[in-house]
Amino acid sequence: MISQLLEILQMSIVLVAIKMVVAVGVVLGAVPMLVWMERKVSARFQRRVGPNRVGPFGLLQSAADALKLMWKEDFFPNNTDRIVFLAGPLLTFLPGVIAFGMIPVGRASGAHFLGQGGVLAVSYLQMGLLGLLAVSSLASYGIAFGGWASNNQYSLLGGIRSSAQLISYEIVMVLSVLALVMTTGTFNLADIAQQQQGNVLPAWNLFTRPLTFLLFLIAAFAETNRAPFDLPEAEQELVGGYHTEYTGMRYAWFMLGEYAGMWAMCSIITTLFLGGWTLPHAWIDWIGAYPWYFEALVSFGVFIAKVVAMVFFFMWVRWTFPRFRWDQLMKLGWKTLIPIAIVNILLTAVAMEFGGWYVR
Amino acid sequence: MSEIKQVNLKIDGRDVTVPADWTVIRAAHANDIDIPHYCYHKDLSIAGNCRICMVNVKGAPRPVVGCATPVAEGMEVSTMAPDAVEARKGVMEFLLINHPLDCPECDQAGECKLQDYSVDHGRDHGRFTEEKVRKSKATLGPHVKYWGSRCILCTRCVRFTDEVSGTGELGVIYRGDRSEIATFPGRALDNPLSMNTVDICPVGALVSSDFLFQSRVWHLHSNPSVCADCSVGCNTRVDLDAKDQIKRIVPRRNDAVNKEWMCDSGRLSFGYAYSDRLQKPKVHGKDATWREARRAALELLSGTNGSSVVVLVSAWNTNEAMATVKDFVSAEVAGARIVGYGNPTQQDQTFPGFTIRGDKNPNRDGLKSVLGIADADASLKALAAETAPIGTLLVVHNVPGFAMTAEFKAVLDRSENVVLLDFADGELLRYGNVAVALPTLTSFEKAGTFVNHDGLAQEFAPVMEPVTHGVPESDLFASLKQDARAATVSGVKA
C-alpha cells in the first residue's frame, strides 16, 4: 500500500503537482499571517496592542479584512485600459509565488525520488539563482501597470518610481550576487545553501561576506518596495501611489503581492546568506537515524524559522526608519551602493587570490 | 386738494425733505435713519408714552420725543446726541424695572424690541433690588394670550382695536406700575383681525396661542408670498422651520394692499398644505404613474367629441395655470367650453382700517382677464341649468375647503367622466365619477400670479418644496400637450 503510494508519488507529474499545491499553499497561507504579524509587530514597536478582537490574539483579523474587502465596490476609473488595470495586481502577486517555487526549502537526504539529492523544491534548477533574479523583478511590472492604467497622476508617479527604483537597485543586487557567486562557484541554490552548513558553527555567508550581504539586503528592501524604500506608495505624497484607484479584492491582491514578494525575498536571503534549511553538522547529524520525512519536516521548519526571522527584520526596519526622499534614494543607489558593489567584487577577487579558504 | 407744504430739515447731518405734517420719527424712518420706538406705529395714532424715541433738537432745552414732535423748516435733529442717548438709556432701565426677564420662555425672544434696544442702550446688569411687580396672565381671545409682566404698556394693541378693527375690546386697567391691558368685562379679543395685536406688540406681552412654544424664531427661515385666502391678496411672509414646515404666516408691509395687517383666517390658512393631500395620480381610484394617468386623461379628453368636453376652472388658479388651460383646450380639445366657478361670495367684513373681502377666491379677476369669464358664478349657473349630458368634465380645482354647491353637484352628476386636477384628496375626489385625478400643488409650493379685487396682479414664488408628487398646472398641461402630439405622430390617436 505504502509502496504503491510512493510509486505514484515518484511519477514526476503528480509529484510536481503536489509540490506546486504545497508551494502555493505555503505562500497563500503565509501572506495573511504576515499581514497579521506586521500589524502585531508594528503595534508592539509603537507600544500598542494591535488587533485583538477577531479570533485568539486577533489571528483572524486578516480573514475579516478579506471578507470586508470582498464586499467593497468593484471600481474602475474612467477611460482606463481594463486589461492592464486587471493585470497590475496579478503581476504583482504572481512573481512572489513563482520565485518561492524555485527555492529549495528543505532536504530529505534519503528520499531521492523527491528531487535530485532529496532537495525539496518545486522546481530544482541548476541555475536557480539566475531564475530568481529574473522572476523577482517582475513584480515591478505589476506596479507600473497598475499605476499607468489607473489614469491618475499620483498612481502614475508611483508606477514610475517603482520602475526607476527597480532599475537602480537591480544593478546593486546583481553586482552583489556576482560577488557571492564568484566564491560559491555555482548558481545552484541547494548547493549554495549546503555550502553554508558548517561543522560546529554555522558558516553562513552572512558572517563570511558581510559587505555582500549588506548590499544585497539594501537592494532587497528596494526591490520589495518596503520601507524605507516604499516610495511607490508614499501615502503622504502620492495618496496611495500605484494602488490609489484600486478597491476591494484588487486592492487586496496588491497587498498580497507586497507580502508575497517580501516572503519570497526573505526566502532568497535565507538561502543565499543564512544557510537555507541547514544547521551545522554537530547540531543536526542525529537526524540520520530517523525516517526521511522527519528530516524533511525538520529542515523545512528550520527554513521557515529563518525566513520568519528575516521577515521580522524587514518589519523591524520598516517601523524604525523614515522613508527616503526621492533624490536621496537615487543618490544612494547610483553614487554610493553601485561603486561599493564594484569595489566589493574587487575585494572578493583579491581575497580569493590571496586566501584560498575564501573560496567555497 | 391742496398740496401739503414740504419742509427741509437736517437729521444726523443729512438734509431731508418731508411733508410738513409729518413728525420727526416718520421723517427719519422714511430716510432710513433709525430712531428706536415702541409705541409709535405708522398706521396708528401717536401716543407718545414709551419715551424711547428721544432725540436732540437743536435749540430745545432737553431731548424731545421723536414720535410726537412735528417737523419744522430748518430743524436740526440729532438721534445719537449724548443727551438723547443718555435719556434713552434711562428709559430702557425704567422699562425693565418690572420686566421679568424671562426671555428663555418667551416666544418674542429673537424679534423683541426690548432685546434689541437693550443691546443698543441697556445696562449689563440691573440696579433694581426691590421685588418686581407680578402681573396677571390671561387668555384674551381664541388666538391671543397676554403675559402682563412682560408688558410695557405702549398701548399699540389698544389703539389697534380702537382705530383699525374698531371693535375696541382692549383697554388699560389699574394705575401706575400695576397697569395692565385687559378686555372689557364680558368681552373677548375675538375679532377677525385679533392676531395683528400680536404682531404689533413690540415685546412678548401678546403672543399667538397658535404659535405658542412652537419654535424659536431664530430657527425659522422666511419666504415672501401672497395670501390666497380672499381676494384682498395680502402680502405675507411665510416662516418655516428647519424641516421646511410652515410654522406661521405674518403680514408683509404693502401700503397699496394690506398696509401691515392681515386677517386671522389668512394667517392660519396653511393647514391644507399638509393634510389630506393627493399624493399620486389616480386612475379610477387606484394609484397610477404619471404616464398612465396622463394617457388616461388624454383618452377621455380627446376620445370624445370636443363639444362634449367641458372645462371647469376655479378662481383659485393662477393666471399662468389659466393661460395654459386655455392654450391646451384650444390646441387639443378645440370647441370645449370653459366655465369658471369659485367659492361662494360672502359678505365683506369692513373695519375702519381694513376690509376682509367676502370673495373667498384669490383670482376671480384672473378668470375675467385671462379666460374672459366676466361672471364666474353666472357661467356655472348657466351650465347647471342645461340638461345635455357632458362627455368629459375637466375640473381645474385647487380650492381648499370647497363647499360643494347644488349647481356644482348638478354639473358633476351630468358628466360621464371627470378629470380632476386638485392638490387635495377631498370631498370632490370621492364624489363619484372622477375617472382620473392628477395632483397639483398649493400656492405655497408653486409660483404664479393672482389678481386681487383691485385689479392688482401680484406675483409669488414657492415658499417650500412640494410635499407630494404633484406638479404645477403649467407643467402638467405642457406634458399633456406633448403626449397628445406624440400620440398623433405615431397614429395611436383613436
Next chain:
Amino acid sequence: MSADMTPQTPQTETATEAAIETPAPRLLTRTVLKTSQKMSWVTRIYLPMLLKGLMISLREFFRKPVTFNYPEQRPKVSERFRGEHRLTKDDEGKMKCVACYMCATACPAHCITIEAEAAPPEWDGRDKIPRVFEIDMLKCIYCGYCVEACPKEAIEMTNKVPQVYQTRQEFIYDREKLLAN
C-alpha cells in the same frame, strides 16, 4: 551687501549713545549650519547610527503596551472631567429646563433636539417645559457649549465617561435618561 544690512551708526549722535540705544542685531542669515565638517567617517557611513536606531525600536518592542482596551477597560478620570450630560432638577424635584433652545442653538454639532410644551399649570412661575429633550451622544463633541449657553443651569456635564452601545438608537438619550443621569 553686508554693509547694507548692518545698521549704520547715525551720524548726528555720538558713538556711545548709539551703542546703548541700538545694539547691532544678529543677522539670521549668518548662522549657517556647518555640520558636514564635524562628522567622523564612522558617522558618515551611517550604519552605526542605523543600528542604534534599530536598538531603540527593539527596546520599545519589549516594553509593555500602554493601550487600554477601551469599552471593557475604562480610563480613570479626574473629578473635573466633563463627560455625559444630565438635566438638573430644582429643590422641588422639578426639572429646571424651560425649553429655551439655547443649548440647541449653541450646539455646534446639532445634536440636541427639543420640542417644547406648556408647563403644567400647577408649576408656579414656569410657562414652558421640554416635551422632548434628546441628545444624540454620537453627534455630541462634548464641547460644553450647551452648559455655557444654559440660562437656567438646567444642563450640566457629569464626569461619566461616554458609554458605548451596540445600536445607534441607544446613543440617543431622552429626557428621562438625562434627568436620571
